[in-house]
Structures are given as structure tokens and as C-alpha cells.
Amino acid sequence: MDLDETAAQSRKRKIRRFAALFFGLLIVLTLTGNTLQALTLPKVYTAQANRGELAHAFKGTGTVVPAEMKELANPAGWKVAHVLVKQGERVSKGQTLVQYDDSEAKQQLAEAQSALKKLQLSMEGLEHSYILAVTDGDESAKLSAKLAIETAKLDIADQKQRIQFQQAGRAENQRLTAPFDGVVAAIGATEGLGSSGAPDIQLTNAAKGFQVEMLIPSTIAELLSEGDLLELQLTGEEQRMLEGRVAAMKSDSLGGNAGDLGGGGAGAGGQGQGAVSSTLLTLAVVDGKGLKGGERVELNLSKVKSAAAILIPNDAVHKDVDGAYVYTVEEHQGPLGNAYYVARTPIEIADANETTTAVSQGLFDQQNVIVNSSEPVIDGVRVRY
Amino acid sequence: MSKLVLTIWLGVMAAIMLVPIVLTFTNSLMMEREIGLNYDLIGQMTDAAAGGKFVNLKVLPDWLSLEQYLHILVLAPKFLRMFWNSAALVVPIIAGQTAVAALAAYAFAKLRFFGRDKLFLLYLMTMLMPFQVTLVPNYMVVDKLGLMNSGAAIILPGIFGAFGVFMLRQFMAHIPFAYTEAAKIDGAGSWTIFARIILPLAKPGLAALTVLLFVDYWNMIEQPIIFLQDASMQPLSLYLAYIDKEARGIGFAASALYMTPMVLLFLYAESYFIEGVQLSGIKG
Numbered sequence: 001m002d003l004d005e006t007a008a009q010s011r012k013r014k015i016r017r018f019a020a021l022f023f024g025l026l027i028v029l030t031l032t033g034n035t036l037q038a039l040t041l042p043k044v045y046t047a048q049a050n051r052g053e054l055a056h057a058f059k060g061t062g063t064v065v066p067a068e069m070k071e072l073a074n075p076a077g078w079k080v081a082h083v084l085v086k087q088g089e090r091v092s093k094g095q096t097l098v099q100y101d102d103s104e105a106k107q108q109l110a111e112a113q114s115a116l117k118k119l120q121l122s123m124e125g126l127e128h129s130y131i132l133a134v135t136d137g138d139e140s141a142k143l144s145a146k147l148a149i150e151t152a153k154l155d156i157a158d159q160k161q162r163i164q165f166q167q168a169g170r171a172e173n174q175r176l177t178a179p180f181d182g183v184v185a186a187i188g189a190t191e192g193l194g195s196s197g198a199p200d201i202q203l204t205n206a207a208k209g210f211q212v213e214m215l216i217p218s219t220i221a222e223l224l225s226e227g228d229l230l231e232l233q234l235t236g237e238e239q240r241m242l243e244g245r246v247a248a249m250k251s252d253s254l255g256g257n258a259g260d261l262g263g264g265g266a267g268a269g270g271q272g273q274g275a276v277s278s279t280l281l282t283l284a285v286v287d288g289k290g291l292k293g294g295e296r297v298e299l300n301l302s303k304v305k306s307a308a309a310i311l312i313p314n315d316a317v318h319k320d321v322d323g324a325y326v327y328t329v330e331e332h333q334g335p336l337g338n339a340y341y342v343a344r345t346p347i348e349i350a351d352a353n354e355t356t357t358a359v360s361q362g363l364f365d366q367q368n369v370i371v372n373s374s375e376p377v378i379d380g381v382r383v384r385y
Numbered sequence: 386m387s388k389l390v391l392t393i394w395l396g397v398m399a400a401i402m403l404v405p406i407v408l409t410f411t412n413s414l415m416m417e418r419e420i421g422l423n424y425d426l427i428g429q430m431t432d433a434a435a436g437g438k439f440v441n442l443k444v445l446p447d448w449l450s451l452e453q454y455l456h457i458l459v460l461a462p463k464f465l466r467m468f469w470n471s472a473a474l475v476v477p478i479i480a481g482q483t484a485v486a487a488l489a490a491y492a493f494a495k496l497r498f499f500g501r502d503k504l505f506l507l508y509l510m511t512m513l514m515p516f517q518v519t520l521v522p523n524y525m526v527v528d529k530l531g532l533m534n535s536g537a538a539i540i541l542p543g544i545f546g547a548f549g550v551f552m553l554r555q556f557m558a559h560i561p562f563a564y565t566e567a568a569k570i571d572g573a574g575s576w577t578i579f580a581r582i583i584l585p586l587a588k589p590g591l592a593a594l595t596v597l598l599f600v601d602y603w604n605m606i607e608q609p610i611i612f613l614q615d616a617s618m619q620p621l622s623l624y625l626a627y628i629d630k631e632a633r634g635i636g637f638a639a640s641a642l643y644m645t646p647m648v649l650l651f652l653y654a655e656s657y658f659i660e661g662v663q664l665s666g667i668k669g
Binding site (some may be wrong): 008012013015016018019022027029030032034037040125 | 450459460462464465468469645646649652653654
């Protein structure tokens with residue numbers, strides 16, 4: 001009986017222990033449930049959507065070039081005798097730039113003059129035969145001699161004119177002069193050689209000023225209009241600000257990557273990030289004093305396109321056949337704590353730049369959108385937050 | 386010889402009774418896929434995929450897995466929440482009903498007053514009617530009292546159930562009057578007799594009542610479905626209803642955990658229970 005009693009007691013003790021363990025385990029799991037669960041759930045990182053204006057920023061560099069450049073060719077193709085200017089030299093209108101070897105022209109002139117002399121000599125012979133005809137009273141001889149004299153006179157006049165023309169041409173082709181005030185940009189002429197095919201002198205027109213050309217993303221170009229004034233920072237030794245007026249914009253459909261804009265591919269007409277169609281922007285430098293051309297300038301553009309909207313990082317935006325959407329975090333309140341679930345929220349994109357998307361519909365201010373997660377998440381998945 | 390036959394007979398019957406419980410525990414340790422292999426074929430005698438062999442009900446898992454338990458205990462807080470909901474309903478009911486029933490049973494068994502047996506018969510009438518019969522009036526009363534969707538709608542009717550009174554009265558009726566009369570001669574009042582003599586002697590009856598009530602209320606389905614619309618308040622007995630075919634593994638694990646408190650309670654109070662049931666004349 002005693003033995004039975006002891007056995008029953010120890011059995012009960014065992015059951016008590018097991019029950020305590022069982023309920024203890026359940027209690028511990030209940031209390032730590034949220035924590036344990038959190039550890040097994042994918043962690044999501046969120047960003048807060050904020051109301052604001054989306055700025056399109058662009059930073060790029062370009063080179064100052066003269067607005068007009070004139071190529072001056074060797075007028076007659078003569079050999080170059082002397083080059084009188086240096087590259088970069090400021091020249092004024094009418095100044096001689098290159099002298100040419102005119103020995104060939106001289107030769108031709110001498111020949112023409114001797115031909116004239118010949119004509120004049122033959123004239124004397126004709127006059128003499130005319131006088132003979134008059135004294136002889138031979139009417140027909142007199143007439144023919146007179147005609148011959150008239151013809152010779154015309155020939156002489158022609159020849160004189162030709163000589164004059166040659167002389168003028170020689171004076172003109174002997175040297176190359178500056179057609180306007182400007183700066184010598186390049187010299188193609190080499191002393192002692194004839195025309196090399198390249199223009200002898202490239203002259204920039206100082207009056208027409210300078211310009212800067214650069215490729216900018218079309219999304220920003222849309223926000224500019226002709227006549228807009230933009231600030232340019234001159235880099236290099238002399239750091240100062242220049243002002244550039246938008247002179248022309250030509251869309252560059254071939255679309256080289258503009259500036260520092262990353263990749264993107266050929267997403268023609270694509271909205272938002274990635275679509276890089278670029279525009280060739282021409283800026284006329286307003287006050288080009290002291291510029292020579294070739295200076296580097298930096299353009300910092302920041303333009304606002306749309307009215308204030310909800311701004312979210314581009315990383316948060318997903319797209320599929322149904323359109324653009326973001327994942328938001330939904331909170332479900334329960335008696336044992338709150339649970340967070342991923343919710344797919346469709347949005348309408350108003351505008352976007354490289355980093356930020358402006359949302360016109362679907363989100364409200366201060367809402368949290370999922371930017372990143374430790375594991376891929378989809379709609380309805382419970383997450384740690 | 387007859388003892389041997391009896392032993393074999395009882396052994397077989399015990400084995401048949403135990404099979405579902407054992408299968409529940411072993412299946413709760415199987416992977417979902419393995420369970421599918423086991424049960425998708427039930428109803429067919431042979432397994433065509435396995436070359437026409439007889440369907441093999443696996444008892445031991447191929448690959449021991451605690452995944453199901455992990456799921457219900459860690460990943461889905463619903464199970465634990467419903468477990469504690471159940472406990473919050475069952476514990477007050479048992480405590481309340483044993484207290485009320487012990488006092489009432491004492492009165493019905495040991496005190497003499499006018500109309501005692503008739504009143505007891507009336508009490509028994511409520512027990513004879515199944516829950517479904519009293520459902521509508523019950524609902525109306527609960528609604529009028531403003532207890533809908535609260536634990537009290539289940540706990541209060543539970544505390545004043547007639548079963549405990551009936552069972553303890555039967556048990557106490559077997560306690561000889563000699564004890565109470567001896568106490569009375571020594572000057573003990575009704576309360577002293579109840580607390581010092583009847584209650585200690587009724588311990589096996591109380592234990593049996595506790596086990597029976599626990600089983601009864603731990604398994605209740607109708608009351609919570611009707612009175613607790615708020616899913617967050619529903620007890621564990623409704624959990625299995627939410628489990629579909631695709632989550633059988635979870636169902637097995639939940640069932641295993643679900644019956645653990647009952648099994649523990651029964652094992653703990655086993656000797657009292659048998660004695661109590663025998664003496665109170667309630668069997669089966």
C-alpha cells in the first residue's frame with residue numbers, strides 16, 4: 001500500500017512537472033511571440049513620403065566656343081610667303097594676316113605689258129601706212145588702214161584693261177586681310193607652301209560673342225525656353241560666373257548620355273527615370289569680355305516642373321502591366337500586439353528625376369513606403385517594420 | 386483462462402481507442418507532404434501510384450519535423466491566443482461550478498427542507514434537455530442582459546450548470562449520515578459539517594467533476610459560435626474549424642497541443658476520477 005502510494009505520488013509529481021513545463025512553454029511562447037515572429041519575418045526599410053516640389057537637377061560641363069568662325073582661304077592658291085599673325089592673336093579689320101608669293105602674277109603682268117608694247121609698236125606701223133595712203137590719195141587703202149588702226153586701238157585698250165585687272169588682282173591676292181575684328185583661332189598656312197586644302201586662317205568674330213553647347217536631358221530641356229538666362233561657372237584658373245542665354249535647343253534623338261546621367265538605355269518616350277533622350281542646348285554667353293574660347297564652364301541647373309506633389313524615392317516605385325505601384329506598410333491591431341503587412345498601393349506618377357518620383361495620386365503625406373527589404377516581399381506578406 | 390480472454394479483448398479495444406491519439410501525435414511530427422501521402426489515399430484500398438499495393442498508413446514519420454509546431458506556436462499567434470481564450474473561459478467555469486455545485490449538492494444530499502426532492506428533480510430537468518433546446522431562450526436572456534460577445538455569456542451559464550449539482554449530490558448521498566450526525570452531536574453547524582467533513586470526503590467527486598467539466602467546456606463549440614462573434618475572443622475549440630485540407634499538418638499539431646491539458650488533467654486525477662465516477666453512479 002505504501003509502495004503504491006509512493007509510486008502514485010511520484011507519478012503525480014512527474015505529471016505536475018510536465019504540466020508546468022507545458023504551460024510554462026506556452027506562456028513563454030505567448031509572451032515572446034511577437035519577438036520570435038519578428039525575427040522570422042522579412043525586415044522592410046521604409047521612407048516617408050513627403051509633400052514637396054520635384055526639382056530636376058543637372059550638372060554638366062561645356063566648352064566656350066566663339067559664336068561665329070570664319071575660314072579664310074588662300075584666294076589665288078599662291079605660295080605662302082609670310083604668315084604675319086600668331087594663333088590667338090587679336091586682329092582688327094583690314095589687317096594683313098598672310099602674304100603670298102606673287103612672282104607668278106608678276107610674270108604674267110610683264111608678259112601682258114610686253115604684249116601691250118607690241119600692240120603699240122604695230123600701231124605706229126599702221127599710222128605710217130595710213131599717212132602713205134592719204135598722201136597717195138588711195139581711198140581704199142586709206143579706209144583699210146583706218147579700220148586697222150581702230151581695231152588696234154581697241155586691242156590696246158583691252159590689253160590695258162587686262163593689265164589693270166591683273167595689277168589689281170595681284171594687289172588683292174598678294175595678301176590675306178582680316179574681314180572683321182576677331183581672334184585668330186587656327187593657322188593652316190605654312191610659309192613656302194601652296195594651299196594645303198585647309199583654310200589658311202580661321203578667324204573668330206569677336207562681335208558675335210561666344211557660346212557654350214552641351215547635351216542635357218530632355219526632361220530638363222522641356223523646362224527651359226529660349227531666352228532664359230542661366231548661370232555658368234567658369235572653371236580653371238579664373239573662376240567667375242558667366243551668364244548664358246538659351247539661344248537654341250535641338251533635340252538629339254540619337255541620345256548620347258547627357259552629362260553624368262547614368263545608363264538608362266534607349267527607352268524612347270519613357271516616363272520617369274531611365275529615359276535618356278537628350279537635347280543639344282546652345283547658350284549664348286551674355287558678356288564675353290576676356291574670353292578667348294576653349295574655357296571650360298560648368299552648368300548647374302535646378303528646375304521645378306510640376307506643382308507640389310508627394311515625393312518618394314525611385315527605389316520604392318515598382319511597375320508592372322497594371323501600372324506603377326508602391327508597397328506600403330499596413331498595420332493590423334490585434335490583442336497580442338500589432339502586425340504589419342505589405343500592401344500594394346497603385347500610384348500615378350506625375351514626374352520623376354534620377355532619384356525621386358513625384359506622385360499625384362495614391363499616396364498621402366507622411367505615409368511610409370517600402371524602399372528595401374531583407375527578402376523580396378509581395379502584397380499581403382507580413383513583415384517586420 | 387477467462388481472465389486471459391478478457392485481457393486480450395480489453396487490449397484490443399484499448400489499442401483501437403488509442404490509435405487516433407497516437408496517430409495525432411505522430412502525424413503532428415510529419416511534414417505536410419508526408420501527411421498528404423498518408424491521407425489522400427484514404428477510402429481506396431490500394432495505392433495505384435505504388436504499384437497496386439495496399440494503402441500504407443504510416444505511423445512513424447520519415448523525417449521528424451517540428452515545423453507544424455513552429456508554425457502554430459511561433460509564426461501564427463492565433464493558436465496561442467485562442468488557447469488562452471479557452472483557458473480564460475474554462476477555468477472560471479470549473480472553479481465556479483464546483484463551488485456552487487458543492488454547496489447545492491450538500492443541501493440536496495444532507496439537509497432536510499420542504500420540497501427538496503421536487504426541487505432537485507426540477508434541477509435535473511434542465512440537465513436532461515440538450516443545449517440546442519435551450520438555445521433560443523438562452524440567447525434571449527444573454528442578449529437582454531447585454532452579455533453578447535463577452536466571456537460572461539458563456540461563463541455565467543456554465544457556473545450554474547446542473548450537472549455538477551447532480552453529480553456531487555449523488556456522490557455525497559453515499560457519505561453515511563453517521564458522520565454528519567456525529568458532528569452535529571459534537572456541536573458542529575451546517576457550514577462546519579460541509580467544510581470539515583463533507584468536502585474532504587467529496588474530494589474524488591470534485592476531482593471527477595473537474596475532469597468532466599474540463600472536457601465538456603474545453604470542447605464546447607455551440608456556445609462560443611453563438612455568443613462570441615468577435616473572432617479574437619473565440620476559444621481553441623473553434624481553431625480546428627479554421628484549418629483547411631492544405632494545412633492538415635497544422636491541424637494535427639494543434640490537435641496534439643489541444644488535448645495535452647486534458648490528458649494531463651486526466652492522468653493527474655485518474656485515481657480520484659475513477660473513484661468519483663464509481664461512487665456517484667455516473668459511468669460511461
